[in-house]
Amino acid sequence: MTVPSGPLILMAQIYRKVLPSVHEELDKWTQKAHAIPDLELRKQALASIRTKTFHCEGGAIYSLLADQKQRELITFIVAYQTISDYLDNLCDRSVSLDPEDFRCLHQSMIDALTPGSKMIDYYRFRGECADGGYLCALVSTCQDVLADISARSIIQPALHELAGFYCDLQVHKHVKKDQRVPRLVAWFQKNKAHLPEMSWYEFAACSGSTLGIFCIVSYAAARGREMVHLVDQIKDSYFPWVQGLHILMDYFIDQEEDRIEGDLNFCSYYRNDDEMINRFKHFIEEADRAIETMPDKQFHKMINRGLLGIYLADQKVARQRNVRVLARKLIRKSGSRGLFFFVNGWLYRRIRQSI
Incomplete structure (x- = not known):
């Protein structure tokens, strides 16, 4: 299977090969979540699937890199992202x-x-604690898919590094409110020497994405032992810039919601809107630069534009006047491909809601 390099072919494969399988997997996990004995755990498991379906839909696009193992990779990506979303809700x-x-x-x-x-x-x-085996079933599903990938020992250090950053972030950002920023700043200081110039809250955003993991595992499924020459290149391309762009967009559209809920939002630490938009533009440029030497670079460039388009098409943007104004600037920065994915994202979400 050829990796798509143009937006029309990419969208056709997403609608035909990716989304139906994603929803098939999510239906299975929804049924399992309904059987969770503990009321609170059941509530959070179902809410995480219902409100964050698009995380799985977006992550599963990387399965298009997995050649003959695409279906297995969708199983892995949906299960792993569901763990992430479920635990985020719990915390x-x-x-x-x-x-x-x-x-x-x-x-x-x-x-x-x-x-x-x-x-x-x-x-x-x-x-x-009575989840009826829900979390362990998700973990086991991921393990089973990875066990069939011949390059798993080659990619495991990179996977553990990215997952380690992710898990550290989730611990630090969910503790008592007065401890969150000091812990995040101290964590940033420990890692600062190995990072390009950025703030503590931007580092935290870069750590909060699963895209690098999905990209590495998908390539490993298709390329096997070739990954010995590729794994660090992929990891360094996605972390920090592509992952940072992903999560900053996530926080950007969630600003009002996080204010109401009292949740930490990294966008609130920019001094003003101009600084925030300039840093977003910097992340867009660096993310593009980071993937220049990647295999299938046109595919990855489309992912960068797709991240912007899909997030900015979210209805949360329309409900926040200031965010809406700033979103227009980012759409202009993302060019014609960004606009293409914005229109697709806008239409898809509204069609899904009408079904």
Whole structure:
């Protein structure tokens, strides 16, 4: 299967080959979530699927890199992203604010990347624990797919590094409010020497994406032992810039929602809108530069433009006047391809809501 290099072919393959399989997988996990005995865990599992479906839809685009193993990769991506979204909901709405609890929950994301790793009681530091095997089933599904990838030992260090950043972020950002920023700043200082120039909150955003993991695993499924020459190149292309662009867009459209809920939003730390938009433009330029030497670079460039278009097409943008004004500037910056994906995203979401 040829990796799509043009937007029309990409969208055709997304609608025909990706989205139906994503929804098939999500239907399975929705049925499993309905059977969770604990009311609160069931509520958060179902909410994470219902409100964050587009995370799985977007992540599963990387399955187009997996050649003959595309269907298996969709299974992996949907399961791994569902773990991420479920745990994010649990931590966001947690009453414990216990970093040990958050660390233990997110150990599941490391175990999911480690075939053969023995699963633990991920809920042991919290009251709610009766999930009917839901989280372990997600972990096991990821392990099963990775176990069939011949290059798993080659890619595992990179996967664990990216997942480690992700899990650290989830621990630091969900503790007591007065501890969040000091912990995030201290974490940034430990890693600053290995990063390009950026702020602590931008580093946190770069750490909060699963795209690098999906890209590496998808290539490994298709290219096998060739990954020994590719894995670091892919990791360094996606982290920090592409992943940072992804999560900054996520926070950008969630500003009003996070204010209401009292959740941490990294966009609030920019001094003003001009600084924020200039830094977003910098991330767009650096993300484009980072993928210049990647295989299938046109595909990855479309992903960058797609991130902008799909997020800026979200209805949350329309409900926030200031965000709407700034979004227009970003759409102009993203060029004709960004506009193409914006229109597609706008139409797709409204069609989905009308069904």
